[in-house]
Amino acid sequence: MKKFFLRLNQNKGAIFGLYVLIVFVLVSLFAPLLAPYDPNTIFDNQFNLPPIWSGGEVTHFLGTDDIGRDVLSRLIFGTRISLMVGFLVVTLSLLVGVSLGLLAGYFGGWVDQIIMRGVDILMALPSILLAIVIVAILGPSLENGIIAVSIVYLPNYIRVVRGATMSEMKKPYVDASKCFGASHWRQILINILPNCMAPIIVLASLGFSEGILNVAALGFLGLGAQPPTPEWGVMLADAKAFIETSPWLVNLPGLCILIVVLSFNLMGDGLRDALDPKLKGR
Amino acid sequence: MIKILRYRLFAILPTLLGVSIIAFALIRLAPGDPVMLMLGERGATPEVYQKMQASLGLDQPVLLQYFKYLGQLFTGNFGTSITSQRPVFEEFMDRFPATMELGIVGMLFAILFGVPMGIISAAKRKTPLDYTLMGGALLGYSMPIFWWALVLIMFFSVQLGWTPVSGRISVMYEIDQVTGFLLIDSLLSEESWPAFKSALHHLILPAFVLGTIPLAVIARMTRSSLLEVLREDYIRTARAKGLTEQRVIVLHGLKNALIPIVTVIGLMLGAVLTGAILTETIFSWPGIGRWFVSSVEARDYPVIQGGIILIALTVMIVNLLVDLIYLWVNPLLREES
Numbered sequence: 001m002k003k004f005f006l007r008l009n010q011n012k013g014a015i016f017g018l019y020v021l022i023v024f025v026l027v028s029l030f031a032p033l034l035a036p037y038d039p040n041t042i043f044d045n046q047f048n049l050p051p052i053w054s055g056g057e058v059t060h061f062l063g064t065d066d067i068g069r070d071v072l073s074r075l076i077f078g079t080r081i082s083l084m085v086g087f088l089v090v091t092l093s094l095l096v097g098v099s100l101g102l103l104a105g106y107f108g109g110w111v112d113q114i115i116m117r118g119v120d121i122l123m124a125l126p127s128i129l130l131a132i133v134i135v136a137i138l139g140p141s142l143e144n145g146i147i148a149v150s151i152v153y154l155p156n157y158i159r160v161v162r163g164a165t166m167s168e169m170k171k172p173y174v175d176a177s178k179c180f181g182a183s184h185w186r187q188i189l190i191n192i193l194p195n196c197m198a199p200i201i202v203l204a205s206l207g208f209s210e211g212i213l214n215v216a217a218l219g220f221l222g223l224g225a226q227p228p229t230p231e232w233g234v235m236l237a238d239a240k241a242f243i244e245t246s247p248w249l250v251n252l253p254g255l256c257i258l259i260v261v262l263s264f265n266l267m268g269d270g271l272r273d274a275l276d277p278k279l280k281g282r
Numbered sequence: 283m284i285k286i287l288r289y290r291l292f293a294i295l296p297t298l299l300g301v302s303i304i305a306f307a308l309i310r311l312a313p314g315d316p317v318m319l320m321l322g323e324r325g326a327t328p329e330v331y332q333k334m335q336a337s338l339g340l341d342q343p344v345l346l347q348y349f350k351y352l353g354q355l356f357t358g359n360f361g362t363s364i365t366s367q368r369p370v371f372e373e374f375m376d377r378f379p380a381t382m383e384l385g386i387v388g389m390l391f392a393i394l395f396g397v398p399m400g401i402i403s404a405a406k407r408k409t410p411l412d413y414t415l416m417g418g419a420l421l422g423y424s425m426p427i428f429w430w431a432l433v434l435i436m437f438f439s440v441q442l443g444w445t446p447v448s449g450r451i452s453v454m455y456e457i458d459q460v461t462g463f464l465l466i467d468s469l470l471s472e473e474s475w476p477a478f479k480s481a482l483h484h485l486i487l488p489a490f491v492l493g494t495i496p497l498a499v500i501a502r503m504t505r506s507s508l509l510e511v512l513r514e515d516y517i518r519t520a521r522a523k524g525l526t527e528q529r530v531i532v533l534h535g536l537k538n539a540l541i542p543i544v545t546v547i548g549l550m551l552g553a554v555l556t557g558a559i560l561t562e563t564i565f566s567w568p569g570i571g572r573w574f575v576s577s578v579e580a581r582d583y584p585v586i587q588g589g590i591i592l593i594a595l596t597v598m599i600v601n602l603l604v605d606l607i608y609l610w611v612n613p614l615l616r617e618e619s
Contacts, residue, residue, distance in 0.1 A: 250436070258421075261425075
């Protein structure tokens with residue numbers, strides 16, 4: 001474990017990503033204190049004010065949008081939504097995916113067959129398309145978008161955990177504890193699961209970025225969060241029409257998404273290198 | 283590998299059955315009365331309502347409905363679009379070449395730039411050039427492509443005025459459909475050159491956007507796969523023989539590093555279809571992705587149902603082709619069986 005942190009510490013990219021994410025987490029935790037205004041307050045006659053560096057006013061540091069809402073405040077509250085989205089997507093798909101993967105790998109036979117046929121079906125539909133279909137069933141909203149994207153990400157967990165479980169099952173310690181009368185539960189949760197953690201951790205950290213990206217894409221398509229929610233994808237979509245006159249309305253939320261996703265990917269790469277030294281130095 | 287192929291081939295049918303159940307359940311799980319949703323505000327009198335219900339077969343028992351639906355699918359009947367009143371299959375086939383053209387050009391771009399990027403990075407390992415290239419790849423890999431598309435439009439279309447903002451070809455040209463690929467059809471038409479140039483102009487930006495993420499992934503994979511191979515003994519031997527570094531890397535290294543690269547290219551084909559949904563929506567590209575999104579917006583359920591099945595079928599066929607290529611690239615797998 002100590003070695004793991006040492007290795008992670010050597011990876012400058014991962015540490016950088018971690019620091020950026022800590023900043024974003026702090027911003028989202030203290031959003032109401034940091035944001036100068038309420039994200040949905042409309043300032044009359046202050047439409048499309050530019051940010052401060054292109055001649056804007058100090059009172060609206062990053063300018064205002066087309067109906068006069070403060071962009072900085074909306075971005076700060078958007079941080080909350082995006083991190084929450086990432087967290088929920090990862091938690092949901094992790095819980096369900098890891099359980100199904102463990103079951104499929106541990107019991108094999110028809111349990112495995114049923115689960116893997118389901119995976120086949122999910123994999124036949126490209127990720128965001130599947131999410132769109134699910135949203136078409138459930139109706140467009142942020143919650144349904146999160147559920148949809150979580151389902152999309154399930155096959156990754158199921159396949160990886162199933163594979164790891166199957167290779168653990170061949171090891172003598174599993175047989176040994178079976179001889180001592182370990183129950184299925186004990187075998188799965190206490191003996192096998194901890195040994196499958198490495199790939200799960202890597203998948204989870206990459207899942208954050210995938211989740212945030214896909215939910216933002218749904219928001220952008222009008223199939224995720226609905227206006228006036230200050231979600232970054234929705235903000236981008238709203239600003240599309242003003243791309244020529246007020247480019248900052250498009251660029252600021254876009255940059256926010258990019259930075260958060262980039263940080264999670266840096267972390268994910270670092271974690272993978274640290275957990276699997278064989279890949280180190282690539 | 284042959285085993286896997288056979289499995290894949292036989293899995294197509296049950297998977298399609300599963301997808302058809304999802305597609306079938308869709309209309310029934312959607313909140314609200316599907317008939318009312320489809321009729322919308324166009325005045326639903328009881329007669330119209332019943333007619334619609336009967337035409338959708340919604341007045342029969344569910345299981346019977348499903349088998350009827352399945353029977354229709356097997357005869358190639360994927361339903362009729364509510365908005366255009368045309369068969370879903372026809373609509374799909376109309377748009378399919380546009381998506382294919384975009385996808386192929388995007389993927390070619392990703393391979394043509396991604397592989398050399400990875401090779402240079404691996405050859406100049408741990409130099410500023412390597413860090414720059416891989417930093418760029420990580421950036422591309424993390425890019426929300428809907429924003430990336432808008433940034434490129436802002437720069438190339440709005441500021442510089444180099445490329446058009448939407449569509450496949452200028453409305454000036456009437457191109458007869460031969461292959462469905464406008465780059466080819468335009469050359470065959472009377473206006474050949476100008477029409478071809480117009481089609482290319484329209485294609486460049488969307489293909490670049492679509493290729494961005496695959497490019498990043500391919501570059502990363504090429505670099506890591508090549509570095510792995512360059513540690514092998516035969517590479518040391520090749521160097522000891524006095525071969526130039528270029529020869530060692532390209533002839534001895536790349537050839538053996540190719541397998542993971544081909545794998546990741548195959549995996550990216552699915553990602554291209556996903557990316558097409560966003561790219562087509564932004565660039566008003568008349569392909570499958572935009573068709574599907576607008577059908578979801580219009581709640582055109584027959585199109586959504588039929589579209590899911592047709593897209594799933596396409597994905598599975600593409601995956602099967604990728605496996606075949608894989609078998610061809612990797613002789614080890616052939617010997618095994």
